[in-house]
Amino acid sequence: MSSYDVPQNLSIGYGVDLPFGYGKHYMGDAHGAANAILGGWRVNGITTLRSGVPISAYQTFLFTDLSNFGGGQGYFGAQGLWMRPDLVPGCNLKVSGSREQRATTGWFNSACFAPVDEGRVDPNTGAGLGVVRFGNEPRNIDSVRMDHMNNWDLSIAKRNDITERVFLQFTAEFFNAFNHVRFGAPDNNVGSLPTALNGHFGVVTSQANPARAIQFGLRVGF
Numbered sequence: 182m183s184s185y186d187v188p189q190n191l192s193i194g195y196g197v198d199l200p201f202g203y204g205k206h207y208m209g210d211a212h213g214a215a216n217a218i219l220g221g222w223r224v225n226g227i228t229t230l231r232s233g234v235p236i237s238a239y240q241t242f243l244f245t246d247l248s249n250f251g252g253g254q255g256y257f258g259a260q261g262l263w264m265r266p267d268l269v270p271g272c273n274l275k276v277s278g279s280r281e282q283r284a285t286t287g288w289f290n291s292a293c294f295a296p297v298d299e300g301r302v303d304p305n306t307g308a309g310l311g312v313v314r315f316g317n318e319p320r321n322i323d324s325v326r327m328d329h330m331n332n333w334d335l336s337i338a339k340r341n342d343i344t345e346r347v348f349l350q351f352t353a354e355f356f357n358a359f360n361h362v363r364f365g366a367p368d369n370n371v372g373s374l375p376t377a378l379n380g381h382f383g384v385v386t387s388q389a390n391p392a393r394a395i396q397f398g399l400r401v402g403f
Contacts, residue, residue, distance in 0.1 A: 182235055182321045189232040196225040221340040226333060231325035238294045238318060238382075239263045240371040265316040266371045267295040274325050280364065284385035288367035289325045291383035294318070296378045328364040328389065332357055352398040358394040 200206040202220015211219055241263060254403055272293035283289075299314045336354040342347055365387030372382065 182319075182323055184237075184321050185234055186321070186323075187232055187234060189230070191228075191230045193218050193228045194226070195228075196223065217341055219341075223338045223340070224335070225338070226335040228334075229330055229332045231330040233329050235321035235323055235326050236366060236369060237321050237325075238266055238371050240266050240296045240316075240367045264297070265318040265320075267297055267316045268318040268322075269293045271297055274322065280328065284364045284367075287383040288310055288364075289383055294371050294382075327366055328345060328385075330363055330390070331359075331361045332363075332390065333359055333361075347401070347403045348403065350400045352395050352400070354398070356394040356396075358393065361390075362388055362392075363390040365389040 182297050191221075196251055199207075199222040201208055201211075201222065203209060203216045205220065208215070208219055218273055236335050271291070272290065274288055274289045274293050276290050278286070335358045336352055336353075338350060338352045339349045364385045367383050367385045368381045370382065
């Protein structure tokens with residue numbers, strides 16, 4: 182499974198002229214101040230509903246034979262290679278609770294991941310200090326995904342014709358109108374410590390989307 186797998190993805194764009202004011206279905210004979218207040222309204226929006234992408238865990242190997250294959254510079258300038266840990270057989274990765282609770286206490290069951298022997302070598306002599314191996318965790322795990330997206334961008338516009346050629350248009354735009362939070366990825370670094378001792382593993386510490394933003398505009402067209 183790819184790291185960008187999104188099984189459900191719905192995006193809808195829409196624009197509706199409200200049926201009020203002169204020439205519309207409701208109060209079609211309105212003139213003057215009544216039409217200036219009731220007529221010329223339009224609502225636009227883009228709604229995006231999307232499931233989260235799968236996530237996985239990793240651990241960093243430092244001063245190992247495997248680090249010679251690449252991986253860049255790790256901690257303290259030493260080469261380190263990101264590797265997959267072990268996935269405990271039969272362990273249920275899902276945890277109960279609300280999204281907010283899971284974000285603070287654990288997005289998934291961290292006990293299902295176990296770091297493998299890092300097979301360290303002596304940095305001075307190069308002698309091996311253990312047998313290194315690859316973990317059995319899959320590349321990505323379908324049952325554990327990042328938070329879903331539920332985003333509504335809306336705008337409300339009001340147009341008033343001043344003359345036949347001149348009009349005034351007011352616009353209010355709402356990005357993430359309902360202020361739905363989308364949690365960022367949980368900490369997925371198993372590290373070299375047992376999962377029970379790694380307090381940050383599986384915990385969400387960031388937000389993936391911006392908070393609600395509102396802006397206003399006024400346009401004179403001619």
